[in-house]
Amino acid sequence: MTSAVLAGSTGLVGSHILSHLLSHPSISSVHAYTRRDLPNPPSSTQLHPLQSTDISTWPSLFPSSPTPQLFISALGTTRAAAGGLDNQRKIDLDLNLSLARAAKKAGCTTYVLISSNSASSTSMSPYLRMKGELEDKVKELGFKYTVFLQPGLIMGERSESRPAEAVARGLAGWIRKVAPGFVEGWAQDKDTIARAAVRAGLECLEGKREEGVHVIGQAEIVKLGKEEK
Secondary structure (H helix, E strand, C coil): CEEEEEECCCCCCHHHHHHHHHHCCCEEEEEEEECCCCCCCCCCCCEEEEECCCHHHHHHHCCCCCCCCEEEECCCCCHHHHCCHHHHHHHHHHHHHHHHHHHHHHCCCEEEEECCCCCCCCCCCHHHHHHHHHHHHHHCCCCCEEEEECCCEEECCCCCCCHHHHHHHHHHHHHHHHCHHHHCCCEEEHHHHHHHHHHHHHHHHCCCCCCEEEEECHHHHHHHHHCCC
């Protein structure tokens, strides 16, 4: 049985990761970071919230006994919600990295990050450069298994307003009715990504993947997300 920790548990993808972790027969407990109360419809005794409105304390809350084997981060915000790029970096890059360091210090062996397609520390896009910088810094920590999922457009309704994404999702939804295979090449459903993240992490723990860094692109996300447990 596996103990897991999740960051970003209330987000578009993270909320679905939480559901899959709680329902998976191989997961014994789930510690989930949150600033507010977490929904737990099945009243699962597996769920252990790591709740604090002061996110600077989150790294110190990382559980260490027993040592969680799996840490998944779907943590992220938008520039608008954060109040600018610098504030967004404090969450998407700095907090994510601090949590990864805490996981490594606690003895966690498998790290899974929901990153972004085309993430690169040399990108001209501030967002993709930030994601790439995080990937580079996490690699340096030397987890036994490091997994970066790089989805394209994430399909699903967001609570915050993202007009450009809303238009793209609407277009993708229309095309999916006609040619679903075409859409999956550049847009993936939130639940597909969540299922892929959990499966990839467990494959590492089960010895089905080689030790080291694994970058999972859109095609593999779709494949993993569609497979049964």
